Amino acid sequence: MSASETEALLRRLGIPGLVDVHTHFMPQNVLDKVWAYFDAVGPLTGMEWPITYREEEERRLALLRGFGAIAFTAMLYPHKPGMAAWLNSWAADFAARTPDCLHTATLFPEPGVNKYVHQALDAGARVFKVHLQVGGFDPTDIALDSSWGALADSGTPVVVHCGSGPTPGNFTGPGPMWRLLARHPRLRVIVAHMGMPEYGDFLNLAQRYEGVRLDTTMAFTDFSERLAPFPVAEHKRLLDLGDRILLGSDFPNIPYPYVHQLDALERLGLGDDWLRRVLYENGAALFHVKPPSPVV
Template sequence: MTRDEQPRDVVERLGLPGLIDVHTHFMPQNVLDKVWAYFDAVGPLTGLEWPIVYREEEERRVALLREFGVLAFTSMLYPHKAGMARWLNGWAADFAARTPDCLHTATLYPEPEATAYVGRALDDGARVFKVHLQVGAFDPNDALLDTCWGTIADAGVPVVIHCGSGPAPGKFTGPGPVARLLARHPRLRLIVAHMGMPEYTDFLDLAERYEGVRLDTTMAFTDFSERLAPFPVAELPRLRALGDRILLGSDFPNLPYPYVHQLHGLERLGLGDDWLRAVLHGNAAELFSPATGR
């Protein structure tokens, strides 16, 4: 690799048709502005500055992903209070309709209306859900969500769930709430965001225990995150063994480093080109087939 290497160079070197990134953020601009304001102020939480490299207009952000060689991506969005999720789902459905390489994304929140709008999102073609336990500050085992989880599990639709305690813990983060959720809904296809950072070992345990659990690489293994929450070297053999459960995620556009650095972080683990090909494309292509199998 070279300092000026681009994501597409990694794609070509590995002989891949492209990347599939299961953790990218597109949302209404007024919501994104608030997210960016959070990251602008996140230094006091982490002790590290968080300059957003890709603070661009929406059309340019989509174009950048395509330039990087990303074949399919998501519009991860999430509510922080009741009354937001239905509106966000409407926006995401429209975004997916006008952005064919975006996997139609939806979200939820524990509220009486959740059962209805989750069902509607699935009927409208949602391919993936996003849940953020830190920002939403809710227990995934809330009774208001029980029917939703059952419906999503029956549909076989994956849920990207931010449940680790990084970059700052929340009341319902950590492996405990997710373990209880999976005990009640073992068929759920959960994609643990950020590899479960910093509780990597606990979430690897859950991936070994439940066939539907996967982990995304978002920000893990990068210089930025290794300073905050280094991945334990002792777990690399398990990471290799679970190679069919690991999916590329980036957190684009909210990155404090160039997109290619996530790919380099994965390469320098030394787990081999076959492992990389699966993580960067193959695993997600199989999970979301046929939409991403090109």
Template sequence: MEETEAVGVRRFWERLGLPGLVDVHTHFMPERVLRKVWAYFDALGPLTGGVEWPITYREGEEQRTALLRAFGVRAFSAMLYPHKPGMARWLNGWAADFARRTPDCLYTATLFPEEGGEVYVREALDSGARVFKAHVQVGAYDPADELLDSVWGLIAEAGVPVVIHCGSGPAPGKHTGPEPIARVLARHPRLRLIVAHLGMPEYEDFLALAERHAEVRLDTTMAFTDFGERHAPFPSRALPRLADLGDRVLLGSDFPNIPYPYVHQLHVLERLGLGDAWLRAVCHDNAARLFGL
């Protein structure tokens, strides 16, 4: 199945004349942490909205990296995130090592609102972090927390993007939604936020933030998939706005934690009918430009 799927993925980007894909939203983390994440999805916890969520790519780390390469993914990320204080620095150490042994991974770091956060974020920046991951829902924190103010300032000054899960899908959290992010951007308008999942389900609110802030981008993770549309359909009236933001939309997949084949995310973007130029930008060129590939 995987070999056949790899052929389908490669046909997709070859037809567009691309050298491959860039996926800004893939998950690699310490194996024991990832297995806990999978167990959580298996248990249909609150973060799945109580919806059955089978993990399609429940493979070892080497098999998962090999599969992304077989798909022709030129660069990918290691989206990892803490759920409590004292965890981010340890995760960043693991991620730095993963990036050293995985040259096609964009060196990913993370953060949490805690004393000392500025220190380990500066360490990550100094050691070459190329993207950060923030998960407002899992971390259950306010992104506008004063403990993060200097951290956002450091990251904004460095020009390093942050993929942030801040929408209220698949289940709302205390601090999810556009309002806390608007407060962060009011203080740090140069912060390069990449809103995960197109801000699902508050799509239009996050489109508005991107329209107001030139450095705000969105990733496509799970949006428009049959699974996503069942639970949080994208409003068709907003498609022209998404088309107009075509230079700031980036491919994301949530690999390996998806309940469908990887190629499905590509096909649903194609069937939007926004054109090959839009697809080329989203699936490769926007991220290649942002990360200097």
């Protein structure tokens, strides 16, 4: 699918654009280290992973908008204590100068976490990102209990990398998330990467908890199908949970063109209504995204 074919797809579906809930923008020095990790075939990836959109920030924004994104996120995450509050400060500034970015924040189990989570919420954070694989922490850590409660009370969605792909971590897999949601059943969790590779287990989680959603990040693409194919037997549940699945891409840190994610979703053959919801309607409803004003 080319960029022009993407425009044709949006016209056919009758949607104003894409709501992509899983894109990465972060301080350049942090992003450089992330890219260097991918370049070095780090142990959490374990494979060659060329960065398709290794561009400066303004160019990346222009590319993403050119693909049709009218709302997106700045997914960022700490790998050690002492980072989260600083990252949240950067993200607040980025959101202020990037109106189509959903103000994103993060957290880590450390002293002061509840304070900076409340500060981020007060500053207008609309979505949080948590990476259990990179952060290496248990989501049920007691240090996070009040923060999860605040996020549940505010109805703020949290994108959580909790599946065991591409490499298992000490706290990845469905078990920790089942325990977290047993404690905070109203928490709005967006399971990143469809829970790859434990797809069925995380679909079960969504069926059990109304607030749980899943994002499509890298799922169904040729790259991921070679490593962790999505079970064909689960396609019916994709339809059944069609109002809980959100577009995610992992832009810019993807080893293929952005439009391949859209093509991978379309070729599932689940119909235009399903595709319309995934690409736009579900995300727009969750984050109260308004269609862009027409150019006069």
